[in-house]
Amino acid sequence: MELKQVIIAHKAGDPQSQAWAEKCARQLEARHCKVLMGPSGFKDNPYPVFLASATSKIDLALILGGDGTVLTAARHLAQEGIPILAVNVGGHLGFLTEPFEEFQNTEQIWERLESDRYAVQERMMLEARLFEGSRIDPQPVSDRFFCLNEMCVKPASIDRMPTSILEMEVDGEIVDQYQGDGLLVSTPTGSTCYTASANGPIIHPGMSAIAVTPICPLSLSSRPIVIPAGSVVSIWPLGDYELNTKLWTDGTLATSIWPGQWVNVSMAKRFAKFIILRESYSFYQTLREKLQWAGARIRYSNNHRN
Template sequence: MSLSDAPKPSQPQARQLLRFSHVVIIGKYQAPGSRDVVEEVAHFLHDQGCDVSLERDTALNTGLNQYPALDVPAMGKTCDLALVVGGDGTMLGIGRQLARYGVPLVGINQGRLGFITDIPLEEYPDKLRAILHGEFEEDARSLMAASVWRDGRCVFEATALNDVVVNRGGAASMIELRVEVDGHFVANQRADGLIIASSTGSTAYALSAGGPLLHPAIDGWVMAPIAPHTLSNRPIVLPAHSEVALEIVSGRDASANFDMQSLTSLLHGDRIVVRRSEHTLRLLHPRGWSYFDTLRKKLHWNEGG
């Protein structure tokens, strides 16, 4: 009997070889063609022997109702892998919510940059198949817990994976912030705003504000001013166990943004407190993944003339 004639393993046998058997798909359903991509990936997972579910909004907006539709608590309780088909924004949105459940995430890049959704769409079958069977690199990313305090009362709370940004509104004037780290006064800073970024967020807004790149293994935050009045006011790297407090001293229409996906308006005297979250995000990458490969590709290094 030739190898081609040998019986193929049944799906129950194939499932026993899987590291992850129940996978939920979170799609960038606003993007053109996303329905076809999500459906294709769902078929692929099913063929690998996985139970497949869709995140509730993904199911609703793609019309793929042949799969169970789950909200975040249900995903956290029943799924052992979350697969993001989209860009970094999609990953940020769902990652903050799933981190508390310890569900690992994998990203298939259907966006543009893709620093944390790092599997190219055209390469997903081979790379995802290997991950499903336990061939991967795991990467833990710290989150930030932020709160806004007004007259001694917490009026807003949010979690961020990339950054917390306090900036001015549409007015042409700067804002002034009193900055404290671990209860110690740092400075009153006049600028267009201030960014507190994790190592994950060091490749986002903080980078455009002149901040350094932090390797994800570095347990630190970047505090970077946006267009500061005093040019000696430079970005600084802080230990991630620090507590940073920002107080609005002056300026109009200031606001706080969290991963640029949620925001709140601020008043004079408001304090924004940023601490390390008790939760971390588990990211899985293909075997052999390197942060430096990602930087070289996404930032177009080695392309100079």
Template sequence: MNASAIFPPNGVRTIALIGKYNSRDISDSLCLLANDLQRRGMTVLIEKATAENSGSPQILAWACGDFIAIGERADLAIVLGGDGTMLNAARQLARFGVPLVGVNQGRLGFMTDIARSDMLAVLDDLLAGHFIPESRQLLVASIFRNGQKLSEHLALNEVVIDKGAFGRLIELQLFIDGEFVFNLRADGLIVSTPTGSTAYSLSANGPIQHPQVSSIALVPLCPHALSNRPIVVSDACQIEVRILRAIDSRVHCDGQMAVDLRVGDIICIRRAEFSACLLHPPGYSYFTMLREKLHWSAQPDVLPLMSVEDQDDLMGGADCSG
């Protein structure tokens, strides 16, 4: 299935509901959604671990399935939780092309557009095909040791290579498309998608990348040399990181999967062959979302105007005319 297959909306018959794990707070929301969707003639499928962790007999009464079953049967999925819940669902379902709609029950919610209080009201627009599909790239991180592949993982936000729990810096080499770029001594390196540019990368002074820009950002974490700055490259690039010196280094994907690293390990990162599809409500704007989440519209405290004499006193009476 691909995202375009559900538009026009008369192709939507089965909707999966996915909730935050280890939280019983979502049970009421899941029940409300499931009942409303059934009333509209939809087939409802609850993600298996969501149902089991909800602790609700009502939720367990609905048909349940794992992510493979959802990928094979669902026309779209509604995710209730925060960005972490959406990240997990997107990684699991991207290869199946199942579009995702996010209901925010977390904190910031950069990827979960809909407030819980509005989730039933927006179903009319959703099922009428008025939601806007948007493709989001994923990264594939392959870890090699002694020439053998240890594991391979997906990331929607970022791949992070860090020094681990010990205080000593990690030392690594970065190659892009086989070309040596630099040696880095730092707390680590973030390899971020545009989606992840407002996550960990942002807190490390990485650039904000618009989701429709085909790019990957390489952001050093507390580099020993201040000249090591973030770099943005094409998402067609093949990125290779070699561990030169480390004690307890690890590679993390979306902060939800971790692999211990050793000196000599190589992490190869590339864009995945498939993308995640997010569905946004009518009127959605990426820049409006940024203004709201990052408080760009907040007004500074209004200060009284200073007289010329007060300005001279503040500047020590300096003559600025020249």
């Protein structure tokens, strides 16, 4: 990998993340690399400026923060094909990041990157778009929205907690109507986040699949479903005359859904590319550590392994 132009995004409001970002910027600039650096947070989105300011191909995006910081980066950078090195600096769970311990010798990291001593993991993303008009000739009425974790269609109101009635189609065929708090359409990466807390399935990130999970449905027969990655999920809000129903991407508000409009969700054409520094990376170890799987209350030895 060449390191001629690099993005560095640090978690907004976190002094440790900012200090490491500034240290990395100085080291990279000493290697004659152009650095674009800025904070990323709820009120800070540096990526449009980064992409507009780039004078040549961006070789790497160094993301210093937690999972939320990484999700924002993936939404903006995956479609540009920019590889992401995400490090847990100032984050909490760190499901999508490299451990901070693997990153502290930063000069060695730059040498590893320049000599291609790393792995790249591709993670599937979803895209969504709003449509209106007839089913035969639908008209797009929004930009494309992207997510690494999940698309969520659910209502939001300032003064009350409205329920939603959503009809879902898969590839043009009606699957079910859901009444409850909303509907999640998740990637394998997102299956360990909001989808898992809504009792959805956990899917290995190496798979190509989409999980659809109802949120607190009012019917016990409403169950999660896993469908092929090439499917198109269409979600129609029903009975909403107050513009409460909204589309959320990775927990961030994307747009409101007007009466008569629907959302199409499908696999994005580009994957998010994550750089892996660990030599013994294991998804199952991540599950055990991050989700604190305890196993049986009484531990048994497995003599068959000897």
